[in-house]
Amino acid sequence: MANIPENIKFLMLKWRAGSLTEAERSLLDAWYEQELPEELYWYGETEEMLKGRMLHAVETAVNEDFSAEPHKGRYRKLVWSVTAAAAALLLFFFAYPYLGLNEGRVDAVLAEHKVGQEVTKVILPDQSIVWLKGNSTLTYPKTFAGKTREVELIGEALFEISKDKSKPFIIRSGDYTTQVLGTSFNLKVDRQTGELNLDVLTGKVEVAKKSKGMVVAKKYVVTANSSLHTLTDVAAKSVEIRPVTTVGELTKGTEYDMNFVSQPVEDIMKRFEEKFNVTFEGYTGEYRSCNVTADLTDQSLETSLKLLSLSINATYKIKDQTIRLTGGGCF
Structure with a gap:
């Protein structure tokens, strides 16, 4: 074909x-x-x-x-x-x-990143975060209304997928379909050669390659800290799975790393605002003396807020993209 x-x-x-x-x-x-x-x-x-x-x-x-x-x-x-x-x-x-990205979908939304620009951040309707790299395009619906969350990628991106066991996240890219429930990974499919590079940072990812007349010719399952590289030929000898050795390079230009060691809460709040496009409202310095150690990498906004609030004995409320912390503190 x-x-x-x-x-x-x-x-x-x-x-x-x-x-x-x-x-x-x-x-x-x-x-x-x-x-x-x-x-x-x-x-x-x-x-x-x-x-x-x-x-x-x-x-x-x-x-x-x-x-x-x-x-x-x-x-x-x-x-x-x-x-x-x-x-x-x-x-x-x-x-x-x-x-056919999503059952019950509405009009698609396009996000593009051009070579030479800073990495482009895209927050999807389910709060998953995609960091577009290189000369890449992401197509996704305004809402994930069906039984799956489906997008299409042309090029390369780092994904942080919100966990939802009832609604798998599916990425279509070239001849490959990648499916996850909630994890983080870097995916690149060369638009010229069709070669795939998948680096899984957390969780587990399943990749399927199309064949004539059927959806799947071959499936690969890649676990955390592993990389999958395939050539245009799907023969077993052309597939290589190896340890991830370039985490720093893969996450460069993104706000993926949220590992805090004795970090002032005010600095952490600022990182939240930058990564999740949110704003803390009504804060008047109550937590200025608080320092927190926590690894919030690859965690959703909701989970990150729960862990942060527990660490300073506070409560939180989210309305639209505005967050208010109340109570607690450090003495």
Whole structure:
């Protein structure tokens, strides 16, 4: 099967979000004018089911055309109806693995990071944090309304996934699908070669590679402090799992490290504000004499606040992105 270029995948996503510019629409139209590939991938349904859906869609377009239009000009409109239906179905086949991000999803949101910029932080609807690196794009829904939390990554990013056992977090990137429940890891899929580099810092990650006609050709499970490297070939000899040795390099430019050793609470509060995009309200210096030792790395805002509050015997309330600490203190 001919691979869909990454820029075309990106334009499809923008088309779905209704944000294509005229120049981008021209590029997408030009790509559709190319000859059709000999094979298509399909996902989640049998070939017969998809054939049936295609036939039904085209027949519906034809029937609607003949019932709604006068005799004059029917043939021209019929050709247009069938062509439009076929074009829409072609888009569905190509875009389905990339655009079907989330059951019950709303319009997608795009986050981009360009080479040379500082790392771009993205806080997802479930409060997971993604640090985009290199020339990368992240596509995600405004809300995770279905049974999974699904996003698409083009390029490289460091992920800190909020824990939710009932709703797995799924990342689609190139030919790979990465699934987690709650963990932190760095994922990079080269858009040119398709090579994957996965560095798991905490938790456990499952990676699956697509094959023709089926969702999965091969699965890999990578545990904490391990790295997975695959080449374009999925043969076992092309897969390497090794210890993570570059944590500092992987987290460079991010606020991932939240390990505090006898740190003033006011400094910790400032780090919270920088990492989670929150503000502490009504604080007048009650905890100025408090120093805390705690490793809050890869913890959600809620968990981090609970641990911080316990350490200074305080309580907290969150409203929108504003936090208020009350009570407690250090003497």
